[in-house]
Amino acid sequence: MAIPMLLFSMSLVILSRLAASEPTQDRQALLAFLGQTPHGRRVRWNDSASACDWVGIKCDPARSFVYSLRLPGVRLVGEIPPGTIGRLSQLRVLSLRFNGLSGRIPSDFSNLTSLRSLYLQGNKFTGEFPLELTRLTRLARLDMSSNRFSGQIPPAINNLANLMRLFLENNNFSGELPSISAIGLHHFNASNNRLSGSIPASLSKFPASAFAGNLALCGAPLEPCTPFSPLPRKKSNRLSRTAVIAIAVGCSLFLLLILLLLLLLLCRRRSRRQPAKPPKRPAAAAVGHSPAAAEVWTSSSKEDFTSGSAEATERNKLVFMGGLGGAEFDLEDLLRASAEVLGKGNGGTSYRAVLEEGTEVAVKRLREVAAGQREFQEQMEAVGKVRHDNVVGLKAYYYSKDEKLLVYDYLPRGSLATLLHGSRGSGRTPLDWDNRLRIAIHAGRGLAHLHASAKLVHGNIKSSNVLLRPDGTAVVSEFGLNRLSGPKSASSTRVIGYRAPEVAETRKATFKSDVYSFGMLLLELLTGKAPDQASLGEEGINLPRWVQSVVSEEWTAEVFDTELMTGGDQEEEMVRVLQIAMACIAIVPDERPRMSEVVQMLEEMRARSEAEEGTRPVSSDDPSKGSDGHTPPPIEMKTPPEGSTS
Incomplete structure (x- = not known):
């Protein structure tokens, strides 16, 4: 009788410990969040399993609370419901990056006082800078980039004294930058916003790329601010009689001086007797970016x-x-x-x-x-x-x-960079896949012509150097300028994200390094993310490594820009272009295809798609347009090395 009683008692102890090891309150909050937020098929939490074993969830060793919630690129859409994530009071890491979340950040995020890392980049959040986040004093990493936040960046951000990484780029923030005094802040980016005024001294240590795209910003490391004289304060609304007389006399003298100057100019002009210039022919108008x-x-x-x-x-x-x-x-x-x-x-x-x-x-x-x-x-x-x-x-x-x-x-329709990463307001028209592929083929043809016919290395391929003519034709610009600079400065003019690994060592651009840069351009078209974006993931991995990591986990569709995911057969085309891009960014230069081969692959792929749709593809015999007479080698997915780009 004693033995069964002992076994029963032990079972009760084990069951009670199991019950105590389940974070019940956190489990309810997570289920409420997922139940009220539309999402992709990848997130399936088993109600019968422990919350600590769910996808994207990590608990403390005692399994008493959730300390990490990571759901990147799982197609979450809509607003974050209040009373859900805000209830995870012991949360240390929250990653909701690269989803379709929108609206404002819930006010109960202020309860996440243990949070160290918050990754919200690549969504559609709106509203002003969430003041709730300035109360999370333990935050070390905050990434709000590539959203639709607006308004001023509040001085209360200085409450985050432990910040090491702060990324605010690609939003609509306006006003002046506050002086951020976090001693440990080593990574900062506020580019492509609407900021104005002088850059605070505390932020001047960061490179110019951290402030690019804010046309009204000035001061180190950008160009110096233009000095101005402050207006005197108005002490009285009425002028004295003496002041009125002085103003009248001053105006009279000023008019007299102007008349004398006009007479002198007229006399000087007659004395020179210079013939008039012949009439000039009108020039063709062209385009650029926001002025x-x-x-x-x-x-x-x-x-x-x-x-x-x-x-x-x-x-x-x-x-x-x-x-x-x-x-x-x-x-x-x-x-x-x-x-x-x-x-x-x-x-x-x-x-x-x-x-x-x-x-x-x-x-x-x-x-x-x-x-x-x-x-x-x-x-x-x-x-x-x-x-x-x-x-x-x-x-x-x-x-x-x-x-x-x-x-x-001057080409007024602007650049590919503006189309992909420009204003993200409600009036934004997404660049669809057909137009992206057309731009890629046009830019590839131009680059292939430079290589095959002109024998010129472009040296600085990037999305801001791909422009659009009024008829929609894409063109490459600013080619052949790398030879004018010294080796050190020539290398620095290339945006690091597009730069081939060997160029960092040789300081010399080649046809093969152009192919690498074009491959990065294709990845940018596919993902909607700039190759020089510093924070694609929690640890700031570069674009090729991020793409490779997603593809290796058989989440290929998660690589593509959410603005492109509209269903249909275009995803198959996008996967093919992804394979071409990965071939272009092979680490060994000799393993990369020639530009003519790249264009041929893109055109043949598009021709097959058009043939399947019953249209008649247009071919070209111009080598610079991709038809060089032989079939390119098969494409293999190659893993970029650590630090090949940044």
Whole structure:
């Protein structure tokens, strides 16, 4: 009798311990969250199993509470229901990145006081910066990038004294940046917002890329802010009689001075008796990106360009490329033009210039040019000879000791980077798969032409250098400029995310490194994520490694941009392009296909799809357009090495 009683007692003890090891309250909160939030098929929690064994859940060793909730890329959509995640009071890590979550962050997130890492990037959250998050004083990693947050970044963010990583890029934040005093903050990014004013000294240690895309920001590490004189305070609403008289006398003298100046100018003009300029032909308009005001791009005065001998005048002039309309304007016209900043990079600043007769051109002001005058002119002549439907031709250039300017047609429809990563407001029109593939094929044709016919290395392939003509044709721009810089500066002009691994060592771009950069461009089109995005995952892994990690777990569909997941047969096409992209970013350069082969694979894939739909594919015999006469080798998925890109 004693033995059965002992066994019964032991069973009760075991059952009671099992019951105590189940985080009952956390389990209820998790079930409430998943039950009220639409999601993909990958998340299936078994009600009969312990919550600590569910997908994406980790508990403490005693299995008494949930300390980690990771559900990245599982197609969660809609708002986070209040009273669900906010009840996980012992949560340390929360990752909901790359889903379709929207709305505001629930106010009960302020209960997550034990949270160390919060990853919300790649969703559609809206509203102002959640003040609830500023109460989570133990936070060390906060990633809110690639959402639709707006309003100002509050000074209360300084409550997060333990922050080490803060990513706020690709949102609609506005106003001035607060001075963030977290001592351990080693990674920061607020690029592609609507921030303005001076960058605080506490953030000036971060690179310029952390602030890019905020056209009204200034100060180190960006260009210095323009000083201004504050207006005097108004002490009285009424002017004294003496002040009125003084103003009247001052205005009279001012008008008199203007009349004298006009008379002097008129006399000087008559004495010179210079013939009038012949009428100029109107130039074709073209496009760029969203502007910010800036009046001139040259540091030299007009006198430096226009005075002096006839030899100096001949030397300081625009050199126009043949076949692009001739000399439609001169350097003086360009200096008088109003200008707006299109973008700033390591290689220089681009402007949209509007000439007096209304002609619009894009002007690239180069910096850190190591090439001498002869080498510069020879390279510009080679670049200027390139003619192709998918390449932006060089219109003219200017060379002097202090200034180097390149003139292109201005293309108003903007760049691929703007289409993919631009405004994410309610009026945004997503770039569908057909257009993305068309842009990829057009850009590939242009790059293949540079390699096969012009024998030129592009050297800086990235989405901001793929532009759109008014008819929708995609074109590559700013090619062949890498040879003008020294080895060190030439390497730094390439955005790290697109840069082939070998370029970091050799400091030299090649045809094969162009292919690698194009492969990264294809990944960007597929995923909707920029290759230079610093925080694709919790530990800041790069884009190829993130793609490989998802594909290796047979979650291939989770790689693709959520804006593309509309069903139909396009997913099969996207998987094929993903395979082509992975072949392009092979670590060994000789294992990468040629650009003509890449274009051929893309065109043949599109032709098969069109044939299946009953349409007639269009072929091309132009080698630069992908038909080089032989079949490319089979594509294998290759794993990029650690640190190949960042």
